[in-house]
Amino acid sequence: MINNGVRTTSILLFVAVLTLLSTSCSSSESLHPVQGKVLHNGNPLPGALVTLHLKSGGDLKTIPSTGLSKEDGTFTIMTGDKTGAPAGEYVVTIICSEIVKPQPGVISTAEPESVDRLKGAYANKDNSKIVVQIKSGPNQLEPFDLK
Numbered sequence: 001m002i003n004n005g006v007r008t009t010s011i012l013l014f015v016a017v018l019t020l021l022s023t024s025c026s027s028s029e030s031l032h033p034v035q036g037k038v039l040h041n042g043n044p045l046p047g048a049l050v051t052l053h054l055k056s057g058g059d060l061k062t063i064p065s066t067g068l069s070k071e072d073g074t075f076t077i078m079t080g081d082k083t084g085a086p087a088g089e090y091v092v093t094i095i096c097s098e099i100v101k102p103q104p105g106v107i108s109t110a111e112p113e114s115v116d117r118l119k120g121a122y123a124n125k126d127n128s129k130i131v132v133q134i135k136s137g138p139n140q141l142e143p144f145d146l147k
Contacts, residue, residue: 031084032134034077036067036141038094040118044073045096045146048118052077052090052132053125065090073143085134092130094122094144122146 038048052065065085067075077085096117102108116123122130132141 030086030136031079031082032087032136032139033084034065034067034134034139034141036075036077037073037143038069038075038096039073039143039145040096041147042145044071045069046071046073047098048073048075048094048096050075050077050144051093051125052085052134053093054086055089055091055131057088085139087134087136090132090134091125091128092122092132092144093125093128094118094130094146095120118146 034052036050038045038050046069048069050067050069054062063080065077065079067077069075076083079085097114098117100113100115102112122128130144
């Protein structure tokens with residue numbers, strides 16, 4: 001049986017290691033504020049999900065930087081639950097999901113089906129032509145005017 005002193009020391013050591021690891025991970029990349037606007041044929045596009053994909057250096061463990069456009073088309077990029085994105089060059093993808101109305105007379109208990117209003121034209125990072133550079137400090141992106 002382990003005595004209380006050893007158990008307390010073990011718990012404190014475990015918490016200290018976790019704190020050190022989480023601090024080193026979060027401070028290794030500083031985030032920079034990023035704002036922008038999504039337009040569709042010159043009009044604000046609400047509900048568009050904007051995702052920044054690092055052009056190089058990203059992996060499956062990288063938390064994506066995303067923003068959801070408001071009624072006026074403006075968005076703020078978040079990385080996880082923090083505002084901003086790390087500095088770097090990014091390929092941008094944009095999707096705008098909308099719910100498909102069920103056919104008249106059809107009753108279903110399933111989740112509503114949705115489609116990309118933009119028909120996938122900006123959804124694939126390998127085909128996207130939208131590239132942005134995030135620099136240290138505040139970043140105001142040029143509006144994305146999708147056609």
